[in-house]
Amino acid sequence: xxxxxxxxxxxxxxxxxxxxxxxxxxxxxxxxxxxxxxxxxxxxxxxxxxxxxxxxxxxxxxxxxxxxxxxxxxxxxxxxxxxxxxxxxxxxxxxxxxxxxxxxxxxxxxxxxxxxxxxxxxxxxxxxxxxxxxxxxxxxxxxxxxxxxxxxxxxxxxxxxxxxxxxxxxxxxxxxxxxxxxxxxxxxxxxxxxxxxxxxxxxxxxxxxxxxxxxxxxxxxxxxxxxxxxxxxxxxxxxxxxxxxxxxxxxxxxxxxxxxxxxxxxxxxxxxxxxxxxxxxxxxxxxxxxxxxxxxxxxxxxxxxxxxxxxxxxxxxxxxxxxx
Amino acid sequence: xxxxxxxxxxxxxxxxxxxxxxxxxxxxxxxxxxxxxxxxxxxxxxxxxxxxxxxxxxxxxxxxxxxxxxxxxxxxxxxxxxxxxxxxxxxxxxxxxxxxxxxxxxxxxxxxxxxxxxxxxxxxxxxxxxxxxxxxxxxxxxxxxxxxxxxxxxxxxxxxxxxxxxxxxxxxxxxxxxxxxxxxxxxxxxxxxxxxxxxxxxxxxxxxxxxxxxxxxxxxxxxxxxxxxxxxxxxxxxxxxxxxxxxxxxxxxxxxxxxxxxxxxxxxxxxxxxxxxxxxxxxxxxxxxxxxxxxxxxxxxxxxxxxxxxxxxxxxxxxxxxxxxxxxxxxxxxxxxxxxxxxxxxxxxxxxxxxxxxxxxxxxxxxxxxxxxxxxxxxxxxxxxxxxxxx
Numbered sequence: 001x002x003x004x005x006x007x008x009x010x011x012x013x014x015x016x017x018x019x020x021x022x023x024x025x026x027x028x029x030x031x032x033x034x035x036x037x038x039x040x041x042x043x044x045x046x047x048x049x050x051x052x053x054x055x056x057x058x059x060x061x062x063x064x065x066x067x068x069x070x071x072x073x074x075x076x077x078x079x080x081x082x083x084x085x086x087x088x089x090x091x092x093x094x095x096x097x098x099x100x101x102x103x104x105x106x107x108x109x110x111x112x113x114x115x116x117x118x119x120x121x122x123x124x125x126x127x128x129x130x131x132x133x134x135x136x137x138x139x140x141x142x143x144x145x146x147x148x149x150x151x152x153x154x155x156x157x158x159x160x161x162x163x164x165x166x167x168x169x170x171x172x173x174x175x176x177x178x179x180x181x182x183x184x185x186x187x188x189x190x191x192x193x194x195x196x197x198x199x200x201x202x203x204x205x206x207x208x209x210x211x212x213x214x215x216x217x218x219x220x221x222x223x224x225x226x227x228x229x230x231x232x233x234x235x236x237x238x239x240x241x242x243x244x245x246x247x248x249x250x251x252x253x254x255x256x257x258x259x260x261x262x263x264x265x266x267x268x269x270x271x272x273x274x275x276x277x278x279x280x281x282x283x284x285x286x287x288x289x290x291x292x293x294x295x296x297x298x299x300x301x302x303x304x305x306x307x308x309x310x311x312x313x314x315x316x317x318x319x320x321x322x323x324x
Numbered sequence: 325x326x327x328x329x330x331x332x333x334x335x336x337x338x339x340x341x342x343x344x345x346x347x348x349x350x351x352x353x354x355x356x357x358x359x360x361x362x363x364x365x366x367x368x369x370x371x372x373x374x375x376x377x378x379x380x381x382x383x384x385x386x387x388x389x390x391x392x393x394x395x396x397x398x399x400x401x402x403x404x405x406x407x408x409x410x411x412x413x414x415x416x417x418x419x420x421x422x423x424x425x426x427x428x429x430x431x432x433x434x435x436x437x438x439x440x441x442x443x444x445x446x447x448x449x450x451x452x453x454x455x456x457x458x459x460x461x462x463x464x465x466x467x468x469x470x471x472x473x474x475x476x477x478x479x480x481x482x483x484x485x486x487x488x489x490x491x492x493x494x495x496x497x498x499x500x501x502x503x504x505x506x507x508x509x510x511x512x513x514x515x516x517x518x519x520x521x522x523x524x525x526x527x528x529x530x531x532x533x534x535x536x537x538x539x540x541x542x543x544x545x546x547x548x549x550x551x552x553x554x555x556x557x558x559x560x561x562x563x564x565x566x567x568x569x570x571x572x573x574x575x576x577x578x579x580x581x582x583x584x585x586x587x588x589x590x591x592x593x594x595x596x597x598x599x600x601x602x603x604x605x606x607x608x609x610x611x612x613x614x615x616x617x618x619x620x621x622x623x624x625x626x627x628x629x630x631x632x633x634x635x636x637x638x639x640x641x642x643x644x645x646x647x648x649x650x651x652x653x654x655x656x657x658x659x660x661x662x663x664x665x666x667x668x669x670x671x672x673x674x675x676x677x678x679x680x681x682x683x684x685x686x687x688x689x690x691x692x693x694x695x696x697x698x699x700x701x702x703x704x705x706x707x708x709x710x711x712x713x714x715x
Contacts (some may be wrong), residue, residue: 025488051488057526062477062519069481072461073489093516096471097478104455104467107680141681165683193686240686 001184007177009154010040010116014078016155017162018048024162025070026053027063028080028116037082038118038177060086064093067113068101076112076162083174084119085128091136098167099142111167114158119147120211120261121308122175124301131298132210132262137169138239138271145239146192147171149213151181153236156189164192171238173211195242197249201231204255204318207246207272209235212259212309219314230318238268246272247279254285255321259309264292286324289317347553349569349599350579355627357635359574365582367574371642377573378637379651380414381630384434386655387443390662391433391450395608399666400450404431408571408603411629412536414438415576416504416598419584422464423491423501427479430468431536432506439465443658444665453669472507473514476533479505480520483529483587492530493590502587503531504580510541512557513549521561521593530587532580533558533595536570538602543615558595570600571629601627674700 004012018024026041026048032055035042045053056063060081067077081087087094094115101111121130138145144166148154154172161168190196198213199220208216213234220230231249235241250256256276258269269290276288291309299307352367353359359367388406395403406413409431417438420426426435433446436458445457449468456467469475483503486492491501511517512535524531537554539546550557558565568579576598583594601624605612637643678685678693 057519057522059515059519059522061516062523065474065477065516065519066481066484066523069478069483070485071481072466072478073482073485075485075488089515092471093474093477097469097474102683103680105460105680106454107683108459108461109467110683144682144686240688 001182003180004151004155004183005178005180006148006151006154006172007038007040009151009181009183010148010158010172011042011044012183013155013158014041014044014162015047017078017159018044018052020159021076021162022052023074024052024076024078026078026080027056027067028054029056029058029063029082031055031080036080038174040116040118040172040177041080060088060090061093064090064098064113064115068093068097068111071111071113072109076114078114078116078162081115081117083125083129084117084131084133087115087117087133094137094143094169095140099140101142102166103142110165112162112165113167114161115167115169116158117169117171118174118177119171120173120175121298121301121304122211124304126301127298130301130304132260132293134169134171134238135262135267138268143167143169143239144193144237145169145171146237147173147210147235149173149176149208149210149234149236150179152183155183157192157236160189160192171210176211176214179214190236193237193240193242195233195235195237195245197231197245198234199230199232201229201253203229203253204257204321205231205233205246205249205253206257206259206314206318207233207235208259209238209268211261215309215311216259216314219311219318222311222315223318228318228322235268241272241275243275243279246276250276250280251283254283255318256284256288257291257314257317257321258288259291259314259317261293261308263295264290265295267292286321289321291317347567347599349567349572350575351569351572352575352578353572353632353636355571355632357632357639359636362575365575365578367578369577371637371640374574374633375637375643375647377414377418377577378630378633378643379654380418380434380437381410381573381633382651383655383658384410384414384437385630386659387433387437387446387662390659391447392604392608394447394663394666395450400447400608401452402607402609403450404607405602405604406431406433408601408624408629409536409538410434411573412570412576412598412600415573416534416580416596419577419580420504421497421501421584423499424584425464425466425479425482425501425503427466427475427482427503427505428468429472429475429506429508429511430470431508432468435506436465439463441465444662444669447662447666448669451666451669453672473511473517473520476505476507476511476517476520477523479503479531480523480529483524483531484527486530487527492588500588501530502584503529504534504584505531506534506536508541509535509537509539509546509549509554510544511535512554521558521563521595524593525562528590528592530590531593532583532587533593534580535595535597536600537597538570538600540602540606540612540616542606542610543612545616553597555595555597563593563595565595565597567597567599570598571627571632573629573633600629
C-alpha cells in the first residue's frame with residue numbers, strides 16, 4: 001500500500017500502460033520535458049523517449065487529427081488537452097473523425113485514442129480553465145466518456161481506457177489532483193464502465209462523478225449527523241451510463257439527487273433523471289433533483305465557490321427531496 | 325501597382341496567382357502534345373507507360389461521366405465530378421508505390437482507380453448505401469473525407485507512424501514508404517491544413533501535400549483563398565513548394581514521384597500545387613453558370629489533359645486509331661458494368677446501424693437495437709396496419 005495523489009495515480013497508470021504496450025504514445029502540449037502543467041506525465045519522456053512522449057505544436061485540432069492517423073497506423077495515442085476550455089479547437093476532429101471512423105469504415109478502422117482532459121473549477125483560475133464540457137462528448141455517438149474521482153481509479157481507469165479499442169474521453173478532476181489515497185496494486189480494479197456505491201445509505205441517493213464525489217461524500221457525513229442516511233454513487237462512466245446500480249439504489253431509497261459542476265440544463269443529470277423516471281417510476285417518492293452549475297458562463301474565480309455545488313447545496317437538495 | 329498604396333502589388337513579388345495571365349508551371353507535355361524539357365524534372369518512362377496513362381485517363385473520365393448520368397437519373401443522391409482533373413489524379417496516383425498511403429478528399433476517383441479500387445465501390449457513398457465500400461487500411465487509400473482539410477492531419481499522423489515504424493530512409497525501395505494528402509485550393513484556408521503543414525514540417529514527416537488547385541471552391545475563386553500562389557506558402561512553413569501543370573500527366577507524375585521519393589528518404593514534406601481546372605460543377609447539386617463565365621471554360625478546354633496525350637501518342641506513332649477504339653470499347657464496357665452494379669447495390673439493414681458504432685458495443689445501444697427490432701417486427705406481425713400504409 002502506497003499513499004499517492006490522483007496526479008500520481010494517473011502518472012503511474014500511464015507508465016504501466018506504456019510499459020505494457022510499445023504502441024502507446026503520449027501527445028500534448030508541454031507533456032514532455034515539463035511533464036505537463038499538472039505534472040501528470042512527469043518523467044515519462046525521460047524514460048520512454050521523444051518518439052513516444054511527444055511535445056506537440058500548440059494546436060489542439062492538430063493533436064487529435066494526427067492522433068487519428070497514428071491510430072490508423074496501429075498506435076494508441078493518449079492525447080492530453082491541457083485544460084477543459086481548450087478542447088474546442090479539437091472538437092471537429094473528435095466529433096467528426098475520432099467518433100465516426102469505426103462506424104464509417106464498418107469496423108475496419110479502430111480508433112483506440114484516449115483524450116485526457118483535466119476538468120472542472122475550484123482552483124482560482126482565469127477564464128476557460130474551469131469548465132465541464134463532458135455532456136458534449138457524452139452526447140456524441142462513437143465516443144465513450146469516463147471520469148475518475150480518486151487516485152486508485154486514476155491509476156486503473158487510465159490503463160483500462162488505453163487498453164480499450166474504442167475512443168475514450170477521460171476526465172480528470174483537476175482540483176482533486178493533489179488528493180491522496182492508498183494504492184494496493186494487488187486489488188483487482190472494477191470494470192471501467194461500471195458505477196460504484198461509495199457510501200451506503202437508505203434515505204436518499206446522491207449521484208456524482210469527478211470532483212463532486214468528494215463533495216457528495218462530505219454531504220453524506222453531514223447528513224448522517226442530522227440523522228439522514230445518504231447513499232452516494234460514483235458514476236465513473238458517463239457514456240455509456242451504468243444504470244443497474246443506480247436503479248437498485250433508487251428503488252431502495254426512493255429519492256435521487258444528481259450533482260455535477262456542469263450547467264444543469266441538458267447536463268448528465270437530465271439524462272439520468274429521465275432514465276430513473278423510466279425505470280423506477282413507482283419507486284420514486286420525489287422528483288429526481290439536479291444540483292449543478294447555473295446556465296451561465298463560468299464566473300470570475302472570486303465567486304466560483306458560490307457558483308459551484310458544495311456540501312450545503314447538496315444537503316439542501318436532499319432536504320427538498322425528503323420534504324417532498 | 326498596389327491595392328493599398330502601402331507597397332508593391334503582391335503579384336509583382338510572387339507572380340500571378342490565377343488566370344489573367346499564364347502562370348509559370350512545371351510542364352513536360354504541352355497542350356499541343358509536344359514533349360518539353362525542364363531543368364529539374366524529367367519523365368523517364370517509355371511510350372508504353374504513356375499509353376497506360378491514356379487508358380487510365382479515358383477510363384476514369386468515363387467512370388465520372390457514368391456517375392454523373394446515374395445522378396441525373398436519380399440513382400445517386402449526388403456526385404462530385406473529377407472532370408478536368410484526371411491528369412492531376414492519374415499522374416500522382418501512378419507515382420505511388422504499393423506501400424504508400426493516400427488520403428483523398430471526396431473527388432479522388434482516379435486516385436482510387438490507381439489504388440486498384442473497383443469504381444463501383446466509390447458509388448455507395450453517393451448512392452447512400454454506405455460511407456465508402458473499400459478497406460482503407462488494406463487498399464492504403466483512406467475513406468473519402470468530406471470535412472474540408474481534415475484528412476491532411478490524418479495523413480500527417482499516419483506519416484509520423486511510418487517514422488516510428490522505421491520504414492523511411494532505409495534505402496530499400498520496397499520498404500520505404502510515404503503518404504500523400506489530397507486537398508483543394510479552398511482547403512488551404514482551413515486551420516487543419518495549416519496545422520498539418522506545421523506538424524509535418526517540425527517533425528519532418530514523410531508526407532506529400534498534393535493540392536489540386538482547380539480554381540474554384542464551389543463558387544469562390546482562388547483569389548478569395550490566397551493573395552499569393554499557393555505553392556509559395558510552403559516556404560513559410562519550412563518545406564519546398566512546387567507548381568506543376570496539373571493537366572500534364574507526365575509532369576504531375578515526375579514531380580509527385582520526386583516529392584514522394586524525398587519523403588521516403590526521410591527529407592520531409594513537399595507541397596505540390598497541381599494547377600488545373602474543375603471543368604464541371606462542384607457537385608451535381610451546383611450550378612456554375614451563376615458564378616463563372618464560359619470564356620474561362622473555353623480557355624481550359626484547350627488545355628484538356630487527355631487530348632494532349634492523344635496528340636503526343638499519335639504524332640509519335642505510339643498508338644493508332646485501333647488502340648483508341650479499343651480503349652473506348654473498354655470504357656463502354658466499364659460504364660455498363662458500373663451502371664448495372666450501381667442499381668444492384670443493396671440497401672443497408674436498418675438494424676445494422678447499431679453494430680459498428682463501437683468495437684465493443686454498449687448495453688445502451690444493445691437495448692436500443694432490441695427495441696427498434698421489436699418495433700420493426702411489430703409491423704410484420706400485423707400486416708394491413710402500418711405495413712400496408714408503408715408499402
